[in-house]
Amino acid sequence: MSILTxxxxxxxxxxxxxxxxxxxxxxxxxxxxxxxxxxEVSVDVRAGEIHCLLGxxxxxxxxxxxxxxxLVAADEGMIRLRGGAARIRSVAEARELGIGMVFQxxxxxxxxxxxxxxxxxxxxxxxxxxARERAACRALLDDLGFQVDPDARVGTLSTANKQxxxxxxxxxxxxxxxxxxxxxxxxxxxxxARLFSVISRLKAAGKAFVxxxxxxxxxxxxxxxxxxxxxxxxVESFPLTAGITEALIVEKLAGRKLGxxxxxPSLATGAPPVLQVRGLAARxxxxxxxxxxxxxxxxxxxxxxxxxxxxxxxxxGLEPLxxxxxLLNDRAFRPxxxxxxxxxxxxxxxxxxxxxxxxxxxxxxxxxxxxxxxxFARLGLLRRGVERRHAAxxxxxxxxxxxxxxxxxxxxxxxxxxxxxxxxxxxxxRHLLVLEDPTAxxxxxxxxxxxxxxxxxxxxxGLAVLLLSSDLDETLGLCHSVYTVFKNSLVRRYAPAxxxxxxxxxxxxxxxxxxxxxxxx
Amino acid sequence: xxxxxxxxxxxxxxxxxxxxxLSLPFRIEPADLILPLFIVLMAVVVGLIxxxxxxxxxxxxxxxxxxxxxxxxVGQAFAIISGGLDLSIAAVLSLAGVAGVLVMQxxxxxxxxxxxxxxxxxxxxxxxxxxxxxxxxxxxVTLGMMSIAQAVxxxxxxxxxIYDVPTDFVDAVGFGKIAGVPTIVVxxxxxxxxxxxxxxxxxxxxxxxAVGSNRSAATKSGINVSLTTMLVYTAxxxxxxxxxxxxxxxxxxxxxxxxxxxxxxxLAAVVLGGVALTGGSGGIIHVIYGVLIxxxxxxxxxxxxxxAYYQTLAIGIVxxxxxxxxxxxxxxxx
Numbered sequence: 001m002s003i004l005t006x007x008x009x010x011x012x013x014x015x016x017x018x019x020x021x022x023x024x025x026x027x028x029x030x031x032x033x034x035x036x037x038x039x040e041v042s043v044d045v046r047a048g049e050i051h052c053l054l055g056x057x058x059x060x061x062x063x064x065x066x067x068x069x070x071l072v073a074a075d076e077g078m079i080r081l082r083g084g085a086a087r088i089r090s091v092a093e094a095r096e097l098g099i100g101m102v103f104q105x106x107x108x109x110x111x112x113x114x115x116x117x118x119x120x121x122x123x124x125x126x127x128x129x130x131a132r133e134r135a136a137c138r139a140l141l142d143d144l145g146f147q148v149d150p151d152a153r154v155g156t157l158s159t160a161n162k163q164x165x166x167x168x169x170x171x172x173x174x175x176x177x178x179x180x181x182x183x184x185x186x187x188x189x190x191x192x193a194r195l196f197s198v199i200s201r202l203k204a205a206g207k208a209f210v211x212x213x214x215x216x217x218x219x220x221x222x223x224x225x226x227x228x229x230x231x232x233x234x235v236e237s238f239p240l241t242a243g244i245t246e247a248l249i250v251e252k253l254a255g256r257k258l259g260x261x262x263x264x265p266s267l268a269t270g271a272p273p274v275l276q277v278r279g280l281a282a283r284x285x286x287x288x289x290x291x292x293x294x295x296x297x298x299x300x301x302x303x304x305x306x307x308x309x310x311x312x313x314x315x316x317g318l319e320p321l322x323x324x325x326x327l328l329n330d331r332a333f334r335p336x337x338x339x340x341x342x343x344x345x346x347x348x349x350x351x352x353x354x355x356x357x358x359x360x361x362x363x364x365x366x367x368x369x370x371x372x373x374x375x376f377a378r379l380g381l382l383r384r385g386v387e388r389r390h391a392a393x394x395x396x397x398x399x400x401x402x403x404x405x406x407x408x409x410x411x412x413x414x415x416x417x418x419x420x421x422x423x424x425x426x427x428x429x430r431h432l433l434v435l436e437d438p439t440a441x442x443x444x445x446x447x448x449x450x451x452x453x454x455x456x457x458x459x460x461x462g463l464a465v466l467l468l469s470s471d472l473d474e475t476l477g478l479c480h481s482v483y484t485v486f487k488n489s490l491v492r493r494y495a496p497a498x499x500x501x502x503x504x505x506x507x508x509x510x511x512x513x514x515x516x517x518x519x520x521x
Numbered sequence: 522x523x524x525x526x527x528x529x530x531x532x533x534x535x536x537x538x539x540x541x542x543l544s545l546p547f548r549i550e551p552a553d554l555i556l557p558l559f560i561v562l563m564a565v566v567v568g569l570i571x572x573x574x575x576x577x578x579x580x581x582x583x584x585x586x587x588x589x590x591x592x593x594x595v596g597q598a599f600a601i602i603s604g605g606l607d608l609s610i611a612a613v614l615s616l617a618g619v620a621g622v623l624v625m626q627x628x629x630x631x632x633x634x635x636x637x638x639x640x641x642x643x644x645x646x647x648x649x650x651x652x653x654x655x656x657x658x659x660x661x662v663t664l665g666m667m668s669i670a671q672a673v674x675x676x677x678x679x680x681x682x683i684y685d686v687p688t689d690f691v692d693a694v695g696f697g698k699i700a701g702v703p704t705i706v707v708x709x710x711x712x713x714x715x716x717x718x719x720x721x722x723x724x725x726x727x728x729x730x731a732v733g734s735n736r737s738a739a740t741k742s743g744i745n746v747s748l749t750t751m752l753v754y755t756a757x758x759x760x761x762x763x764x765x766x767x768x769x770x771x772x773x774x775x776x777x778x779x780x781x782x783x784x785x786x787x788l789a790a791v792v793l794g795g796v797a798l799t800g801g802s803g804g805i806i807h808v809i810y811g812v813l814i815x816x817x818x819x820x821x822x823x824x825x826x827x828x829a830y831y832q833t834l835a836i837g838i839v840x841x842x843x844x845x846x847x848x849x850x851x852x853x854x855x
Contacts, residue, residue, distance in 0.1 A: 316741070342743030350741050357741070359734035361801035370731050371742040373724045381722050428743055 028077030039232040055229035056443035069101035070094030100175030110155030160304035274464035279324035283489035295462040299475040302485030316348035317341035345430030351437040365391040365405040415446025484508035587816035593787040595716040596760025604733040604800030605659035607757040612670035617765035622775035638762040645758015649751035678777040695770035717805040733800025793843035
């Protein structure tokens with residue numbers, strides 16, 4: 001089965017522009033409590049078009065995507081589909097109308113297999129047609145070029161692979177219009193390229209895409225048109241013709257000029273090592289160990305499934321290394337639980353904000369302080385006044401935008417939640433901080449603020465940081481040195497790291513034959 | 522590449538603007554007032570139907586009746602807030618009562634009381650250790666503990682109630698008063714206050730909420746989740762032990778199958794009061810709401826003369842309503 005030939009739009013592929021739009025949203029408004037998330041927004045999407053919704057966190061782009069996909073009901077406004085008025089009151093109704101959505105927060109059942117998840121909700125009749133479903137899923141995954149086993153349990157997959165399953169799940173239903181909500185947030189460079197080629201193929205077959213993102217380079221790469229959103233309003237909408245540049249979009253997006261990127265803190269040479277990971281496999285003449293010095297940010301970069309997560313898990317105390325050993329401040333380090341790692345001064349900010357970081361029913365303050373309550377306690381009793389004052393000071397240092405620290409953390413935007421969680425991790429990071437995708441799904445402004453907070457701590461207190469980010473630009477921009485990883489082996493160490501290494505790093509992590517790249521040691 | 526924007530300090534530091542009405546030092550939402558209003562309304566209605574309801578003797582009686590449920594519910598609340606539950610409360614209470622009274626006969630009242638509390642504490646800790654360190658489901662583990670505790674209680678007592686309870690104990694605890702308030706009510710209030718202190722004022726309490734809110738996040742931020750989980754069941758078991766002290770003193774006997782519906786009633790009271798079954802939210806005030814509603818319902822039915830069978834039926838309906846309310850509350854909240 002090929003998703004390219006099935007269910008193509010009647011009338012075949014159409015060129016972007018010219019004919020009537022497939023989907024039109026007019027004057028859509030949505031209020032959440034005191035916040036006006038959407039303020040009379042109008043957009044349209046044509047068949048064979050990728051329409052990007054670009055904006056910072058809280059701009060309303062995700063909410064608009066959810067309205068189109070039936071997940072959120074609009075308070076006002078109307079939606080027209082193929083020229084006629086459409087009522088979309090649920091995800092199921094949207095699906096009937098040919099609208100599918102790839103959710104930013106994954107909507108998968110961890111205990112079911114990949115194939116069962118992809119087919120979930122499309123079963124007909126009473127009998128489960130397992131063999132047929134599996135075959136269809138395998139064909140779909142092969143067609144998309146996603147290397148995911150249809151029989152694997154989703155719970156055992158990495159976050160990036162879950163994201164790919166989520167995308168496959170939406171496409172399995174053969175929608176004509178696909179809403180993609182930050183689909184690349186968890187993907188590495190290679191998976192992202194894979195996804196974009198799939199989208200381009202589907203577009204050529206006449207499908208329409210609403211692509212919600214805050215990455216300008218993604219808009220320029222795949223978009224046909226872009227609608228820029230700010231504070232719940234669609235500010236401007238224009239086709240992405242040759243004259244449109246990144247700088248132009250940034251200006252329109254932010255309503256202000258681009259500032260210079262922050263300089264990397266200088267690294268004192270010969271600083272004592274904080275973390276050493278020894279005895280790892282090396283590819284070719286690659287390094288056999290990872291070294292993180294005091295005051296140094298070290299990146300570990302590789303595609304999904306390359307094994308770099310195992311290093312982070314071992315350092316954080318989740319699972320010991322199958323090969324190799326850890327040294328913390330020159331002494332053997334074998335934490336069996338994250339609590340032991342924290343006691344040794346190693347903090348961990350895992351990827352997957354909702355699954356692994358947030359305490360959703362607790363307040364902003366409680367989320368911030370939960371891992372270091374001892375300073376606020378006397379004789380086992382918490383002194384809430386001290387805790388409150390401390391939390392308030394921390395939150396303002398982290399530049400968290402909040403109304404009241406006693407409100408649930410879920411009232412914050414994604415970027416501000418992430419600032420609180422970074423603050424939590426920093427609170428117990430005496431020697432080393434392990435960061436996994438610290439800025440995933442966060443807007444450009446919050447991203448820079450998060451980077452600033454990390455840099456400040458590194459510079460001021462000599463904190464050592466091990467960074468595992470899917471974002472290569474972030475890795476190269478933030479780290480002093482970067483190790484590349486391919487199939488559980490270290491390929492190369494780059495120091496100092498800078499943006500010029502982009503292509504060399506990509507070649508390393510895709511397993512290209514070792515080339516004569518001058519690696520600076 | 523994602524472009525980084527220069528941020529001006531102004532937009533970042535002005536976080537407190539734009540959300541009118543949320544600057545109160547504490548939060549009162551209309552939803553928080555529903556249950557207290559319902560309780561007042563219920564009292565008024567019952568009082569109109571049966572004026573004796575407001576007689577001082579009946580109010581004392583009502584308070585006494587609510588004591589076992591309140592203590593058991595405080596214990597149950599620890600388990601539920603941590604994201605689990607304890608089905609062994611009534612059985613552990615029976616075992617603690619039987620063991621304590623047997624010890625009391627030979628070694629005195631104080632030793633007996635200590636044995637009751639210790640029995641609860643140990644049984645709870647055993648359940649908790651299995652749940653925490655073997656990663657077993659609390660439903661099954663506490664169901665197993667229920668069976669074991671019940672069996673040992675029947676074996677120790679020979680299957681018959683032990684009426685040979687020292688009169689000192691019955692007089693002092695069961696029918697005694699401290700400053701005009703029945704001793705058992707004082708014990709219940711003290712247990713409730715300690716429960717509130719533990720949950721809201723200690724590091725342990727904060728961890729209980731964190732574990733119930735998101736176990737994985739709690740683990741990964743360095744909280745000792747296993748120890749916290751174990752201690753939660755220690756607390757629930759200890760509450761069952763305290764409950765045994767109160768019940769044996771008041772009844773003047775150790776029943777091998779004491780208060781068999783108490784476990785479920787405690788579960789119902791906790792959920793009815795507004796503690797989410799999914800864990801991580803709610804508190805002792807909600808437990809009190811739930812206990813007041815169930816206690817008043819039972820007291821009113823007794824006064825009006827509803828038969829025990831219909832009372833059980835009513836409790837069952839209330840339990841199901843409580844769970845349905847729990848669902849609605851979270852739907853409305855999200």
